[in-house]
Amino acid sequence: MENESIIKVTGLSKRYRIGLKEELHDSLASSITSFLKSPFKSFKNLRRLANTSDESEDVFYALKDINFEVKKGEVLGIVGMNGAGKSTLLKVLSRITEPTFGEIEIKGRVASLLEVGTGFHPDLTGRENIFLNGTLLGMSKKEIISKMEEIIEFSGVRKFIDTPVKRYSSGMRVRLAFSVAAHLDPEILIIDEVLAVGDYEFQNKCMGKMQDAASNGKTVLFVSHNLAAVKQLCTRAILLKNGEKIAEGSVDDIIDKYKSVNKLGIETVGKKIFSPSDDVDFELLELGLYNSEGKNSYNFEYIEEIKIEVIFKILKSKPNYYIYLSVVDQSESTIFVTSDEDLIDGYLCGTLKPSNHKYNLWIPSKILKPGRYAITINCCNMFYPNVKQYPSVIHFEIIDSKTSRGIKSLYRPDQIVAPEIKWEFQGK
Ligand SMILES: Nc1ncnc2c1ncn2[C@@H]1O[C@H](COP(=O)(O)OP(=O)(O)OP(=O)(O)O)[C@@H](O)[C@H]1O
Ligand SMILES: [Mg+2]
Structure with missing residues (x-):
């Protein structure tokens, strides 16, 4: 079943009201990971959303009619300028935020590591959060225990593993979050710009882990401005601009397009x-x-x-x-x-x-x-x-x-x- 789509996005749109923080989650900047709940376990998940028609002037579309499919084992890069809608797309795919229109089908267990998200409980310790997230992902207690050591080791925050996560620096949180996401053996790994956080040594570790995941047939969605990393890691890419998918294809083609579309914006003509x-x-x-x-x-x-x-x-x-x-x-x-x-x-x-x-x-x-x-x-x-x-x-x-x-x-x-x-x- 190698050619099977593991993610299918159809007519996806996300509308925000300007000046209004729609989602409480979105403002919880303190927590960085987000892990998904059980419905994603292994069966097909189909969502269809009601057509709420409210076309007043203060609404704006962060995503407009996005369509794409991802096959099992593909590593898809998502590129675009600041504000293009990349993080919004990942948030919708990770169910942190609801789409306004459209459908998403995902087959398989998802772990996501987003810029801003939920998932870590600030009052729980690092170790407890590993359990919490593992459980949310549908792992058994035994499975989590067996990977606990490896997760702690990889994260490099062993000294603080029994300290509440609210005392962690944002870099420490990212380290732990990535470590959990990478070890809990998801079928789909969704990653937003992790390479921007964390120190150099950890960035390299993350790249290594993502490469492993990719070569072990996992499906990866990777958002980054680091085009060299996208080039190295991804098998295919899509390009977003102002909430629309304007191109899809080989990584080289998408990088070329990315460079040329940037010149067209009013703000960005140079x-x-x-x-x-x-x-x-x-x-x-x-x-x-x-x-x-x-x-x-x-x-x-x-x-x-x-x-x-x-x-x-x-x-x-x-x-x-x-x-x-x-x-x-x-x-x-x-x-x-x-x-x-x-x-x-x-x-x-x-x-x-x-x-x-x-x-x-x-x-x-x-x-x-x-x-x-x-x-x-x-x-x-x-x-x-x-x-x-x-x-x-x-x-x-x-x-x-x-x-x-x-x-x-x-x-x-x-x-x-x-x-x-x-x-x-x-x-x-
Ligand atoms: N909760 C929200 N409420 C209102 N508007 C939002 C919200 N979240 C994002 N937006 C807007 O949606 C658009 C897309 O944002 P998004 O964060 O997805 O961009 P991005 O491609 O990830 O950009 P960057 O490269 O800077 O991370 C932006 O114009 C942003 O201001
Ligand atoms: Mg973003």
Whole structure:
């Protein structure tokens, strides 16, 4: 029965009311795993939901008419930009949240490890939670006891295993959650971005476990922005955009599509044009990001240089104009700052004539680790107050689908940049 679909999703939609947290579960950010209850055990589970028609303006669809099937033993990658609906899809599949329309059929025992979910009881100890989750998954007490040691060992939280989970750090919780999910022998493993949490050593352990699960014929659904990991792990992928499945196919094709659709969004074109005002002496007219082929882009490979074009206007010549540009990561840490004072031949702005001018600058390749960044620009003048600031004026994304460093060192959560370091071996 190798070709049998183990998951079948038909016409699935999820509607949220804007500004309203629909599900209590969704806000329980403290717990990370979610394990599913008995109906999933081994028989076909069919759900059909009533057609609640309430098309007021403040509703919005996080998922729109999603259809796909997953065969037994497949490792399906789900990719898409922030807000595309990936986590929502996994939550619906894991029954953390109800679909608004559509059907899901799942045959087999599911264990899910989600960004945000339920499953861990904060007042119970780590050990008790292993029992609780194991039981929810339909494991016998004997089965859980026999795997207990292995789970504790893998999690690396042995010291705290008899401490209530509410005292755990979020990293510890993820470790325990993943360890339970990976050892309780589910037929289907659903994983959302676990690699983003936990330290480097644990990330590698997780990848190893997922690879094992995949090669042992388990079915895995894997959401990640780590495209190198998706490439390494998955056999097939789907691409979500604004709640819709816009493509499905081989991992390579989906990664290519992912890169190209990102350029189409209004927010994500990699170019900003400003309308000049008459009373500002020094301001931006245009800011654009260009890839190594000279094309305007929003996402860049780790191995690619990013060209930035800054077009600006000087209305009145005054000394001491500067342009500062900083690159900020998602946690708002400044990765670096550069200014036209860094021009090889000395800075020019202070001496420029009233006109429109342009600077080109290049962010070197192999420095920024994969992730989202923003650029902030300040047009300043040391002596005059009319400084124009452009905070987070443009966003871009670094992706890595070209190197094999993806899960080795590029994504380490404990590093801020990921420079390519030259290593040389001398020995026998
Ligand atoms: N409980 C909720 N109530 C209202 N809107 C929600 C809720 N949960 C998610 N959304 C919205 O649904 C959309 C999809 O969110 P989702 O978390 O599925 O995206 P994602 O693809 O996982 O993004 P990311 O890559 O950032 O994790 C977003 O616009 C989000 O704001
Ligand atoms: Mg998500």
